[in-house]
Amino acid sequence: xxxxxxxxxxxxxxxxxxxxxxxxxxxxxxxxxxxxxxxxxxxxxxxxxxxxxxxxxxxxxxxxxxxxxxxxxxxxxxxxxxxxxxxxxxxxxxxxxxxxxxxxxxxxxxxxxxxx
Numbered sequence: 001x002x003x004x005x006x007x008x009x010x011x012x013x014x015x016x017x018x019x020x021x022x023x024x025x026x027x028x029x030x031x032x033x034x035x036x037x038x039x040x041x042x043x044x045x046x047x048x049x050x051x052x053x054x055x056x057x058x059x060x061x062x063x064x065x066x067x068x069x070x071x072x073x074x075x076x077x078x079x080x081x082x083x084x085x086x087x088x089x090x091x092x093x094x095x096x097x098x099x100x101x102x103x104x105x106x107x108x109x110x111x112x113x114x115x116x
Contacts, residue, residue: 007078010055015040016048020057020071021096024087026103028061028070036106037099 011017015038022037023029034045049069052058056075061068072079090096 003076004078006055007057007076007082010052010057011082013048013051015044016052016057018095018099019045019048019052019069020083021086021090021093022099022103023058023069023071024083024090025096025100028068029103030066030068033103033106034069037102 011020018038019034022034026033031042031045031049034040034049035042038045049058053060053069056072057079058069059072059074061070071083075083
């Protein structure tokens with residue numbers, strides 16, 4: 001019961017839900033990508049990512065100084081089912097489309113040292 005509650009609680013925050021939807025749509029992102037889309041400071045984004053990691057929603061991959069985040073590969077059955085449902089309904093969420101567009105614009109306009 002505790003795992004189920006923690007799994008659902010992780011998605012109850014709008015910022016964490018937006019992060020999960022972005023990771024689902026894009027596959028893998030780093031903190032700088034998420035900061036640009038969410039318009040939040042690094043510390044806030046990192047705190048939400050840490051919560052999602054503790055809840056088994058995201059995995060990390062280190063590449064030099066960069067940490068890349070993706071949806072958990074070893075997700076539990078509940079997470080997989082919730083992700084399938086989210087994928088069906090994400091197309092109807094204006095925030096999800098707006099976030100994907102903001103990410104595309106950030107990547108297109110990025111100059112200087114950013115995430116690889």
